[in-house]
Amino acid sequence: MEQYEVISALSALAQPTRLTAFRLIVRHGPDGLPAGEIARQLEVPQNTMSTHLAQLARSGLVLAERQGRTVAYRADMERMRGVIEYLVNDCCGGRPELCDPLINDITTHCSPVEKRAMR
Structure with missing residues (x-):
């Protein structure tokens, strides 16, 4: 992903x-949600x-x-993944163990709701 694409994404979220x-x-996952x-x-x-x-x-x-007659919107998770990868591409100066807490935090939020509620 190019720098200008990341800047565009972050600007949209700002x-x-x-x-x-x-x-x-x-x-709402892959089903998305109608604009209305x-x-x-x-x-x-x-x-x-x-x-x-x-x-x-x-x-x-x-x-x-x-x-x-409606327009549904869904997140482009590949694009979001590209933004996150760009941001952490040089993470931890070659010491991946330093990035483990970040990766664990992200995957924790991706687990089923029932599992998260039990934590």
Whole structure:
């Protein structure tokens, strides 16, 4: 991933509504969420939410898919992975054991909800 792509992604997330929307979309996994539902859950006017979702889409963090009369958004997890890889590419100066806590924290959040609740 190129530096400008990472900057675009991070810039898109550097706004509270877009960051919250992205996190909401990520929680809904590969099925995504219709734009109107995102606006409703975040209590943001639909036209305002549309602008935020367009910015996330331009950055490549979300993919828009028309489903009849609505547009559903889902996170592009490959793109997010690319951003994270770019950020930690040179992690720990060749000592991978120093990155283990970061990797463990990320994978902990990816485990099923039932397992996380038990921790």
